[in-house]
Amino acid sequence: MTNSDPVLLKVRDLHFSRGSRKIFDGVDIDIERGKVTAIMGPSGTGKTTLLRLIGGQLHPARGSIEIDGQRVNKLGHSALYTLRKRMGMLFQNGALLTDMNVFDNVAFPLREHTDLTEDMIRDLVLMKLHAVGLRGARDLMPSELSGGMARRVALARAIALDPMIMLYDEPFTGQDPISMGVLVRLIRELNDALGLTSIIVSHDIAEASSIADHIYLLSNGKVVAHGSADDLAESESEWAQQFLKGLPDGPVPFHYQAEDYLSDLLNGVNGR
């Protein structure tokens, strides 16, 4: 924590493949301390994969990921777990523990990692649940929640330990306009009040630009553009323009890599 380098997280020359498919092909990313950074890109480019690499759940084929001076992919088991205690991650689908109710889910990291009394845990959990607007839902089981509610509970759980760095995987999908607004404000407030560093993976250009200090655009395994929201809007990059305006035609492919459409159709069953 004493490290005062303004760049908290450094990704250098990152390579990663799934089978023969290259997901990352030389990616460099700098995440600044105390800032909200958005990572955007078409579906399937590997944004979730990037978060997993940062969390140390996947190992890069080449390159390095450095958090606060520590190289994630070189850490031993216990050092990695110590680092993860300072990270919060919001999973794309919430990933709540289905055998516990909402309250116990949020209390889970506290019970696992602290020796707080049940009274204090209760106060903390209710505070976190209140922040996401679900204090009244504490006794529900995860199967009784809607997708959006589940994600908000997961957010409460992710911030339970007051982490130093928060990774949000698509926090806005499935939220109605009101809770979306609340969430955007919450993420911003958490970031500023607690001095967090936040990484947001999102498709939602409007929301992401409204809270992100810095935006990275990923496509085809590379960073195609980065800068503040205004920089990108004025950027000359065709990729950025296409993505920001949501045009179907342009350098960013809408389709998962495949052979030519017409010949694929003509090939019939034999071609598979």
Place this chain on the structure above:
Amino acid sequence: MMTSRTAEIWVGLFVVAGFAALFMLAMKVSNLSAYTDDDGFEIAATFEDASGLKVRSPVTMAGVTLGRVTDIKFDNSTYKAVVTMQIESRYNQIPAGTSANIYTAGLLGEKYVGLLPGSASNPCDEEKLQAELEGREPDLKGLDCSPQFLKQGSHIKLTQGSLVLEKLIAQFVSRFMEGDDSSKQKDSD
């Protein structure tokens, strides 16, 4: 989720039931209860034939188990089987003249050692008997007149070994054909 209190009670009951079952298997189903008196005394007996007898076969008198066979050895000089038995220490009044037999439980059952009580004769009694025959007063001086019982290290002299079916038949046949050369009969089987 089950409240943890109910689960704890159930788990407690489960563990108790499991150990109760183990206890029942040990005490009621197996012979562990007989194991407890390990401070019994050892006696030995020599049999012509101890076939079918095993270590831990029961040793009984009047149908009650008094102890178990602990060892079966072959005596290299007499060509007989020496059977060592552990008798529970509370049965300390078995007369010294007791005989040991190897029986079979039921027609096809296990072999066991059956003890038949004999006289508890002692040197004192023998002297009395002798004196009566000779018509003189018995001289009991220096003789032990208490009854003699089996104790640690006693050796039973009167024994009857296992009855082996083939042997019985052979004996029967040879007696049946009295006059014939019985040794030939034996060689042929």
Place this chain on the structure above:
Amino acid sequence: MLQAIQHLGRSGLDFFQRTGRAHILFSQILIGIYSLLPRLGLLVQQVYSVGVLSLLIIVVSGLFVGMVLGLQGYNTLVDFGAEESLGVVVALSLVRELGPVVTALLFAGRAGSALTAEIGLMKATEQLSAMEMMAVDPVRRVLSPRFLAGFISMPLLAAIFSAVGVLGGYFVGVGLLGVDEGAYWSQMQASVDYHEDIMNGVIKSIAFGVVVTWIAVFEGYDAVPTSEGVSRATTRTVVHSSLAVLGLDFILTALMFGES
């Protein structure tokens, strides 16, 4: 032809990789048990779902197996006039073989499959991943307590099975068929040895408990994280652990009762 050989080679490699992973997981689980010591609450919860919930099927099956043994044993023994030995037949079959083996098979079907499905689904729904990211090691938090619970529950369940079975044989033999009650118990006591029979049966059931829970936990943890993958893993748990129990039973029986 070449394809067949290639296929054979691939499945061979696959097999060895899986075996290797299973052993690594096993050692991690054992290490995890150590850190479980201060948290007995987790263990109690799992003994409940692994052991207590299997109790009913074990008791009912034990009773019926014992009753069938009583009936069949009587019919065979009565021809030799040896129906007094019914207790011996019932007790020895249960304590040496049927108790540990049938309990392990039922345990694999009841608790093993449930363990695999539960862990597999936790993996498929990213709950294990989420735990990792919360710096909670899923092996220690999820697998170790379940494994230890299976290890503890199996011998207790097997003992309950045997005891209930002996009682079932008693009801049929003494209650229905008129075998002498004293003979039933005394012949049993005379022939069943504590060390040779009871203890060896307990050792067998402990070994089966380890193998069945190990397979169940590994299959769940190694499952392909989809609904199809989980259902395959569950099937594999039941099949593999049943085969393992029967094979291991032969080996243990040969080792334990071989000489006598």
